[in-house]
Structure formats: structure tokens, C-alpha cells
Amino acid sequence: MHTIYTDRHHGHATENLVINGQPIESRETPARAEAILAAVRAAQLGPILAPTDHGLAPIRAVHDADFVMYLRTAYAQSAAYFGEARPVIAGRNDVTSERAPSCPEDFPGRRDYYTYDYEDPILEMTWDAAYWSAQCALTAADLVRAGERAAYALCRPPGHHAMPDQYGGFCYLNNVAIAARSLQADGPVAILDIDYHHGNGTQAIFYADPAALFCSLHADPDFVYPFFWGRADERGAGAGLGLNHNWPLPLHMDDVAYLVVLDEALHVIADFAPRYLLVSLGLDAAEGDLIGKFRITTQGFREIGRRIAALRFPTVIVQEGGYRLDTLGDNAVTFLRAFEG
Numbered sequence: 001m002h003t004i005y006t007d008r009h010h011g012h013a014t015e016n017l018v019i020n021g022q023p024i025e026s027r028e029t030p031a032r033a034e035a036i037l038a039a040v041r042a043a044q045l046g047p048i049l050a051p052t053d054h055g056l057a058p059i060r061a062v063h064d065a066d067f068v069m070y071l072r073t074a075y076a077q078s079a080a081y082f083g084e085a086r087p088v089i090a091g092r093n094d095v096t097s098e099r100a101p102s103c104p105e106d107f108p109g110r111r112d113y114y115t116y117d118y119e120d121p122i123l124e125m126t127w128d129a130a131y132w133s134a135q136c137a138l139t140a141a142d143l144v145r146a147g148e149r150a151a152y153a154l155c156r157p158p159g160h161h162a163m164p165d166q167y168g169g170f171c172y173l174n175n176v177a178i179a180a181r182s183l184q185a186d187g188p189v190a191i192l193d194i195d196y197h198h199g200n201g202t203q204a205i206f207y208a209d210p211a212a213l214f215c216s217l218h219a220d221p222d223f224v225y226p227f228f229w230g231r232a233d234e235r236g237a238g239a240g241l242g243l244n245h246n247w248p249l250p251l252h253m254d255d256v257a258y259l260v261v262l263d264e265a266l267h268v269i270a271d272f273a274p275r276y277l278l279v280s281l282g283l284d285a286a287e288g289d290l291i292g293k294f295r296i297t298t299q300g301f302r303e304i305g306r307r308i309a310a311l312r313f314p315t316v317i318v319q320e321g322g323y324r325l326d327t328l329g330d331n332a333v334t335f336l337r338a339f340e341g
């Protein structure tokens with residue numbers, strides 16, 4: 001199993017942030033990716049490769065061009081507007097599904113237009129980190145397209161909450177969607193999202209796409225982020241109607257209950273028979289996660305991996321969430337080992 005990784009995510013330095021005089025504690029820190037990388041190395045899972053640069057075109061194939069330009073320039077725009085360089089963060093205090101009909105001209109309006117969230121900073125190097133995170137997913141996709149049975153993109157920042165033209169939930173560019181869109185050149189793709197949270201960005205990107213199946217198992221959005229998306233009656237639209245499947249789940253799911261639902265999703269994927277499968281591998285469903293409330297054990301992740309791998313589709317695995325640092329690496333490696341052989 002090849003792992004694609006770059007340390008450029010360090011520039012998105014979310015630890016010890018102070019914004020508007022307030023210390024901000026983010027769970028989405030560089031230490032997450034480092035913990036997984038250390039476990040991949042210790043387990044000798046396989047080669048660790050740097051991503052190759054695919055440029056902006058595959059990113060723009062998923063994200064709105066103005067949004068991409070905003071992400072690239074927001075830090076500098078903010079410094080010019082406010083007269084000082086400082087982290088960019090939304091002016092609102094909550095998640096919102098409402099949006100202005102068009103993008104305002106002045107910077108605070110633009111800033112709030114391009115995020116539905118309120119707590120994800122854009123730092124000086126955030127664009128660089130997000131860009132290279134997407135390149136990790138694209139490079140993993142290249143390996144699978146070239147015949148590897150599976151490849152693992154150790155992405156940070158994560159991606160599945162990033163919409164076509166809004167960021168949120170620690171996600172700026174939708175890594176799995178960018179990889180999936182590039183693979184669609186060869187045929188239809190399926191995306192299985194097992195992060196604790198609904199993959200609302202991925203859903204939005206492929207909602208009307210007849211060549212992409214999206215299946216997401218996640219905590220019920222009546223109680224859990226992202227709140228406004230992820231319900232079972234969101235089934236797709238237009239030519240993609242029927243290809244969006246959500247399993248909103250009660251909190252405190254354990255291995256046994258989770259695997260029953262996973263099997264339903266795997267049946268849907270097997271029936272669709274995609275050319276490629278992509279997995280949004282959130283590990284925040286783990287027991288004791290600092291954000292998630294499910295209780296999936298390391299043995300549970302082994303079995304989840306085994307059942308997904310048993311489908312035998314060429315598979316791109318893209319890292320999403322996961323916040324309990326002492327088990328994160330073990331859970332990742334245990335899941336990935338299922339794809340060996």
C-alpha cells in the first residue's frame with residue numbers, strides 16, 4: 001500500500017492560534033497527520049511518496065473558479081482591508097445554510113460569503129496546505145488508475161465538508177471529490193464516506209451527477225454537525241436522483257450496529273458496480289474520539305476495512321477526520337492493512 005504525504009500541511013498551523021485576542025483551540029492540528037504517518041512508518045505499510053503537482057485544473061473541475069481565487073488570496077485581501085496581517089475567520093457565530101444571493105464587494109462580505117461555518121481560519125499558508133492536500137488525493141488516484149489495487153492519501157487539511165464554493169468543517173478543498181472527478185474520465189465512481197460527520201460537501205458536488213454514487217454513514221445531523229445536511233431523504237437530483245444515500249445514525253453506535261448498516265451501503269455500491277471506489281476515511285467514529293461519539297474499536301475498523309476491501313474495486317482511500325491522537329495511527333493502519341493482498 002502506497003501512502004501519499006507531504007509535510008506542507010504544517011503551514012496550516014492551527015495549534016496555539018489567537019484570533020481577535022482570543023485563544024482558539026482547534027482539534028484539527030498537524031499532530032493528527034503526524035500520528036498517522038508515524039504509525040504507517042512503524043507498521044512498514046509500504047512506500048511513502050510525495051504528491052505530484054497536477055496544477056489547478058482538477059481543483060477547478062470541482063470548485064467554482066471565484067471561490068478558488070478567494071481561497072488563494074483571502075489572507076492578503078484581509079491584510080489589505082484591515083491594514084494588518086491576521087487569520088481570516090468568519091464574522092458569524094454559527095453554522096448556516098442561508099446565503100446571500102451574490103458575493104458582496106467588500107472584504108468582510110466576501111469572507112462570510114465563502115464559508116458556511118464560523119471557526120475555520122485561513123492562515124498565511126492555508127491555501128498552500130489545502131492545495132497540496134488535494135494533490136495527495138490526485139496522486140493516490142493516479143496510482144490506482146495505473147493498476148494499484150488501492151492507495152492511501154494522507155490528506156490534511158481534510159476535505160469532505162468543502163462545497164463547490166464554500167468551505168467549512170476544517171475543510172477547504174474537497175480532496176476526495178477532486179480525486180473522484182479526475183477518475184470519472186475512466187467511468188463511474190462510488191464514494192463511501194465513513195467519517196463520523198456527514199460529507200455534505202461531497203454530496204453537494206455530486207448531487208445531480210449520474211456517474212457518481214455517494215454513500216455516507218454518519219451521526220444524525222439533528223444533533224451533530226453539519227446540521228443542515230445528511231438526512232435520509234436527500235436522494236440526489238435530476239440525472240443523479242437515487243444515487244445519493246445517507247444513513248443518519250444514532251449517537252453511541254458500536255461495532256456490531258455499525259457493521260449492519262455498513263453492509264447496506266456496501267450492497268448499494270456493489271449494485272452500482274463503479275469503475276473505482278473512493279473512501280472518505282474519517283476515524284472520528286472511533287471509541288473515545290474527542291469530537292465523535294460512536295464507539296468503533298480498532299477491531300471494528302479492521303472489519304470495516306475487510307468488508308470494503310472484499311468488494312474488490314480499485315480503491316482510493318482519502319483521510320478525513322479523526323481526533324483521538326493516541327489511537328488514530330493504529331486505527332488507520334489497521335483499516336489500511338485490509339487492502340493488502
Ligand SMILES: [Zn+2]
Pocket residue numbers: 195196197282284320321322
Ligand atoms: Zn468528521
